[in-house]
């Protein structure tokens with residue numbers, strides 16, 4: 001039974017990536033326990049939002065310009081002195097980022113979880129799914145403006161992009177490589193990488209240079225000059241509506257979101273780079289498990305199974321206590337990193353476990369004061385926002401989409417994917 005379900009899940013996953021092109025997604029949004037937001041996945045004519053390889057046609061962008069002169073609303077890009085930016089290094093990092101051959105079985109790239117056309121995150125999954133359908137417990141964060149992050153991962157456990165890449169490369173449920181040596185040996189044997197590392201770094205491929213190249217590409221994914229930026233920093237009064245302006249007034253006043261999602265005088269990253277307990281993690285990790293759960297095993301085939309069986313096919317999600325896992329300080333339970341809010345309307349679902357499908361739900365969560373618990377951040381309290389105020393706050397969040405997102409998506413499509421089947 002277990003193997004059969006595994007097989008179904010695997011086929012379901014494969015079909016979700018190969019039936020492509022945008023189509024009319026049937027209505028009837030339904031959650032089936034695993035938290036997927038594949039609206040209509042339970043109908044036979046499900047069509048994914050992802051694009052088939054053949055339709056991924058794009059144009060290379062001037063990524064160096066996005067680092068040297070980031071769009072309006074962003075500060076200068078911090079560049080570590082030991083890893084200066086060059087065009088060749090960005091290109092090499094980009095090649096690695098989209099290359100499926102970096103995973104153990106040649107099927108999984110960084111870009112398959114940080115999907116360019118899905119906000120460099122994955123809109124269809126609440127929590128990550130890696131190689132061979134292996135599930136993770138957390139939501140894939142967006143990589144837009146990741147150059148500015150002082151802490152990486154939802155629990156802030158890593159602090160630099162150069163080192164971070166070895167997390168996913170070696171994780172069993174992400175790219176599945178059993179050791180750094182296996183990754184290095186593999187890339188060394190690929191003809192199209194022949195001499196590339198030597199040319200870019202003046203030294204051969206090794207753990208350090210792979211990290212440096214991938215970090216450099218990611219530092220170019222800068223996106224701003226949103227309608228909000230054009231109004232707030234560019235003084236263009238016409239760039240946004242009165243609702244957006246009022247939404248920002250609430251954001252920085254009555255609702256005090258700005259206390260954590262920071263906006264400075266001449267730029268805004270919408271994060272204080274700190275970790276906080278909003279109560280969401282508390283609720284998720286303490287709520288009782290239902291005895292039975294729905295599971296969709298293929299488009300059109302949804303069944304109800306015992307929770308224990310559910311665990312055996314989808315891998316039981318370990319409890320998530322946030323920063324506590326790093327510090328072992330009980331006061332740090334359920335603290336997570338404040339995420340940026342730039343491009344927020346493109347990066348659903350939300351929170352560290354992707355539990356909220358819409359921004360409306362996030363706003364309602366804050367409006368009711370998060371979820372009370374012993375260590376709730378004192379800044380989280382009931383806001384008493386009216387319906388109109390909540391809708392203005394939403395309008396403001398929707399005004400944070402950068403003007404160059406299409407350019408970055410198209411650039412991603414132009415990158416080779418290292419598909420061994422082609």
Ligand code: HEC
Pocket residue numbers: 097108109110111112113114128129130131136138139140141142143146149151152153154155161164165168169173174175214218
């Ligand atoms: C299976 C899906 C998956 C793959 C493949 C994957 N990631 Fe991620 N990525 C995630 C998830 C999930 C997290 C958050 C994990 C956590 O907080 O514990 C994450 C976090 C990150 C972060 C930190 C972002 C932040 O805001 O803190 C960076 C940077 C990143 N990934 C880059 C990469 C790179 C580079 C690769 C390829 C080498 C890659 N990822 C491959 C799912 C994936």
Ligand code: HEC
Pocket residue numbers: 154251255256257258259260261275276277278280281336337338339340341344347349350351352353359362363366367377379380393
């Ligand atoms: C005490 C600090 C704090 C305050 C105040 C705060 N936030 Fe947050 N915000 C966070 C943290 C921390 C998270 C991540 C929670 C998680 O991952 O479980 C978050 C997550 C979010 C997300 C989801 C982002 C994503 O990519 O998943 C949105 C949207 C958001 N906040 C908007 C707001 C709005 C709007 C307000 C004001 C009503 C607000 N926040 C007030 C700290 C704060």
